Amino acid sequence: MAIGKPRGNKRPSGGSCSSTVTTLLLVMVCVFGIWMLTSNSITSPSNTPYDDSSYLKSNRKIPIDTTQDKHVDSTNVTSVYEDKHSDLRIDVAPHDNEVTTKDDQETGQNYNNKLDDDRDWLAEIEAEPKQEGANNVVDDDDAESLNDSDAGKQEAEEHQEEQEIEISTSDIEDNSDGSKEKTSTDDERKHKHKTQKNEVTDDQQSDAINQEDDIRDLEDTTDQEQKKGTDNQDEQEQEDDGPIESHSIAAETQAHVENQEARDVRNKMEQAKVELIGANATIPMKAGDSSVAKGDVNGYIDSYKWGLCNVTAGTEYMPCLDDGIKRQCPNEPPVCLVPLPDDYKTPVSWPQSRDKIWLHNMPNKALSEFKGNQNWIKVTGEFITFLKGALHYSDFLQEVVPDIAWGRHTRVVLDIGCGVANFGGYLFDKEVLTMSFAPKDDQESQIQFALERGIPAISAVMGTQRLPFPSRVFDLVHCVRCKVPWHKDGGILLLEVNRMLRPGGYFIWSATPVYGTLEEDVQAWKEMSALTVAMCWELVSIKKDKPNMMGVAIYHKPDSNECYNVVKRHQPPMCRPDDDPNFAWYVPLQTCIHMMPMGEMERGSHWPEEWPLRVQKPPYWLNQTQTGIYGKPAPLDFTQDYEHWTRVITKTYMNNLGIDWSNVRNVMDMRAVYGGFAAALKDVNLWVLNVVNVDSPHDTLPTIFERGLIGIYHDWCESFSTYPRTYDLLHADHLFSKVKERCRIKGLMAETDRILRPGGILIARDEPHMISELDKLLRSLNWEFNITLINKQEAMISGRKSLWRPNTYTE
Numbered sequence: 001m002a003i004g005k006p007r008g009n010k011r012p013s014g015g016s017c018s019s020t021v022t023t024l025l026l027v028m029v030c031v032f033g034i035w036m037l038t039s040n041s042i043t044s045p046s047n048t049p050y051d052d053s054s055y056l057k058s059n060r061k062i063p064i065d066t067t068q069d070k071h072v073d074s075t076n077v078t079s080v081y082e083d084k085h086s087d088l089r090i091d092v093a094p095h096d097n098e099v100t101t102k103d104d105q106e107t108g109q110n111y112n113n114k115l116d117d118d119r120d121w122l123a124e125i126e127a128e129p130k131q132e133g134a135n136n137v138v139d140d141d142d143a144e145s146l147n148d149s150d151a152g153k154q155e156a157e158e159h160q161e162e163q164e165i166e167i168s169t170s171d172i173e174d175n176s177d178g179s180k181e182k183t184s185t186d187d188e189r190k191h192k193h194k195t196q197k198n199e200v201t202d203d204q205q206s207d208a209i210n211q212e213d214d215i216r217d218l219e220d221t222t223d224q225e226q227k228k229g230t231d232n233q234d235e236q237e238q239e240d241d242g243p244i245e246s247h248s249i250a251a252e253t254q255a256h257v258e259n260q261e262a263r264d265v266r267n268k269m270e271q272a273k274v275e276l277i278g279a280n281a282t283i284p285m286k287a288g289d290s291s292v293a294k295g296d297v298n299g300y301i302d303s304y305k306w307g308l309c310n311v312t313a314g315t316e317y318m319p320c321l322d323d324g325i326k327r328q329c330p331n332e333p334p335v336c337l338v339p340l341p342d343d344y345k346t347p348v349s350w351p352q353s354r355d356k357i358w359l360h361n362m363p364n365k366a367l368s369e370f371k372g373n374q375n376w377i378k379v380t381g382e383f384i385t386f387l388k389g390a391l392h393y394s395d396f397l398q399e400v401v402p403d404i405a406w407g408r409h410t411r412v413v414l415d416i417g418c419g420v421a422n423f424g425g426y427l428f429d430k431e432v433l434t435m436s437f438a439p440k441d442d443q444e445s446q447i448q449f450a451l452e453r454g455i456p457a458i459s460a461v462m463g464t465q466r467l468p469f470p471s472r473v474f475d476l477v478h479c480v481r482c483k484v485p486w487h488k489d490g491g492i493l494l495l496e497v498n499r500m501l502r503p504g505g506y507f508i509w510s511a512t513p514v515y516g517t518l519e520e521d522v523q524a525w526k527e528m529s530a531l532t533v534a535m536c537w538e539l540v541s542i543k544k545d546k547p548n549m550m551g552v553a554i555y556h557k558p559d560s561n562e563c564y565n566v567v568k569r570h571q572p573p574m575c576r577p578d579d580d581p582n583f584a585w586y587v588p589l590q591t592c593i594h595m596m597p598m599g600e601m602e603r604g605s606h607w608p609e610e611w612p613l614r615v616q617k618p619p620y621w622l623n624q625t626q627t628g629i630y631g632k633p634a635p636l637d638f639t640q641d642y643e644h645w646t647r648v649i650t651k652t653y654m655n656n657l658g659i660d661w662s663n664v665r666n667v668m669d670m671r672a673v674y675g676g677f678a679a680a681l682k683d684v685n686l687w688v689l690n691v692v693n694v695d696s697p698h699d700t701l702p703t704i705f706e707r708g709l710i711g712i713y714h715d716w717c718e719s720f721s722t723y724p725r726t727y728d729l730l731h732a733d734h735l736f737s738k739v740k741e742r743c744r745i746k747g748l749m750a751e752t753d754r755i756l757r758p759g760g761i762l763i764a765r766d767e768p769h770m771i772s773e774l775d776k777l778l779r780s781l782n783w784e785f786n787i788t789l790i791n792k793q794e795a796m797i798s799g800r801k802s803l804w805r806p807n808t809y810t811e
Helices: 013-041 052-057 074-079 102-106 108-127 140-148 153-163 169-176 186-195 202-209 211-221 230-240 249-254 260-277 365-371 390-400 422-430 447-453 489-500 519-534 562-566 634-653 676-680 701-706 736-740 745-755 768-780
Strands: 282-285 356-358 377-380 383-386 412-416 433-438 457-459 474-480 501-510 538-545 550-556 666-669 687-693 710-714 727-733 756-766 784-791 794-800
Touching: 356 447, 390 422, 390 538, 390 550, 412 422, 422 433, 422 447, 433 447, 433 710, 447 457, 474 489, 489 501, 489 519, 634 676, 666 676, 676 687, 687 701, 701 710, 727 745, 736 745, 736 756, 736 768, 745 756, 745 768, 756 768, 768 784, 768 794
Parallel strands: 412 433, 412 474, 433 457, 474 501, 666 687, 666 727, 687 710, 727 756
Antiparallel strands: 282 784, 356 383, 377 383, 501 550, 538 550, 756 794, 784 794
16 A cells, blocks of 8 residues: 555556566565575584594584574584594593583574684694604503593583683683683673583683693793783792692693782683693793703792802712721702703613723713723723623523522512623623622722613712612622721621522622632631621532632522521621511621521512513512501512503503603602512513602502612612713602701702702602602703603602703702
């Protein structure tokens, strides 16, 4: 009807028909358009298959039905977020349960846009280059716990519902950059609140991954704030650091940011990261990531500053020395760094190192020149080379006493006054593990040679105190061309050998009294013979090794008390019953003989299993009534410890830490328990020194020897008895937190740096707060390192020692 026309005024009939047709056409077009729009917006998701790869390569969005009476098939939506990036250990699925709720339908377009953001984030992860040694690490035990977590998923979800974490990405962006505005609607917030009860949103994932850039942006806008109160803030941060904050770049920069708003932003991102990655992410760190990249440690509190050790020993500084009377150590562990020798080179790899080492790595020129005049060592150009006479010598000994049976019956050997450790070096070929020791001396100290060659050795002296080993653990004790006066002082030194030698073991002695004709040699032999008879040792053989032009006497220790029981007058006397032969840390030597074990289940009453069976079989004297370190029956504790370290080393250490194990020879387990770590490495071309801490509630060192491995007692509040730069890898399982209870942690880190070679590796597993402190210490030392969160109670840091040294000396 035309407005303003008289009601009775009608159009001609032809015009009316045209108008009707036009109207019908318009209606048809509208209907067709509506049908087309409807068909495009309600495409069945079941006909649109998606997976990670196709999703990353396309710009398509997962269709969301915004109508009130339709629901999108959630199975196809969640398939986009299937965790196919297991090495990242980051769950990128924002919704594990029903995806499309009523709120989802109402905010379908916003959710669709969020999926695009997730696609971009995933694509960024896919394109990110992987760094060697920076893969995320979860050892096998932790993987099992992750599998078990499915069974307890409902409990975890209920716990998350109680927390009701609500973090808005738009809020974070608004706080961190004033130029950005909040874009989240009330509906989006309502949607996020519901979904965050089960998982962290994808925007939080992106923020958690990119928090380093956010914090650096904050740092740029707060330059003036960073200059105020840095030292006090650092100290406060050291106390407040959490398990995740410890290893983040954000943790470093926060110490310089006073702005409370920026701090709130960081806390939100860290909280999102905790929920996002749980306890399974590895974060690579480099010295260049912080102010210490150029040797500047001023960005840290004073306790993390370093200086060179101001001592006359220079590059060969050993804080603790044994002069034969007592072990002398500083009152406090040194917190200085030992300088490196000029022209220091990466040590020659084993087995070539057994025959030659770099001359310049032995900076004591007088020692090198002195030994260069001997017939078993030569200086050839840049190398020191060693002769191979020990090959014949070891064969000669077994020919004399076949029961020695190198590698099967005789596995663990103590070499006294070892020279340059030729004897132990060539016994490796016979599956024999030899612990060598000799005193430190300007001319005669050859332990540094042994360790540079890749042969087990410590600096020690037989004086007035027991050696740091338990009783009855060495299968054989050897002393060739040794000048030890065994027959003097009531035989006190030979009685110490008797304490350490396993019942039924052998003592091999080669010295001038054995074959010499001088009066003093003859007299010494008479006194030695009388002493060994009184000790009930049997002289098995005296033979002359013609190629080496020396005579060798081989003694056999009894395996029972039969001989002692028939002797009417004991001289030396028997030891008091309360004298524990296993006490060996700062214990004076005694001129007495300890009784042989008498019970069938007493340690030492039977010879161990042959190698290699003995390495994995629980010792016969561990019984079900004994409680092990971890609270289970001792045999089960032993077995599970071995299985645990086998899994960890196989699945983690060998593949995920970026370690070239072909360059690893000298290894120390700084806090060994049953020796499971060393046992798991038995087939690798290296050796492990197991250190049992003197404050350990259980003495497990005898168990370590029983399984054919070597170890030593030590207190890490003191320096270790070795030269600088003597180990390729140090393993510390919950050591630093234990030591911190009694002494300065910085002193232990200085000792770690001292005994580790440049380029050497430290693997430390500990409580997260301790890993946080190690993070700061390694940064101050300019080390490169990775940090892995294993679970809420444990983290791991693996660092590589650098060549950096400070320019100043300690006061």
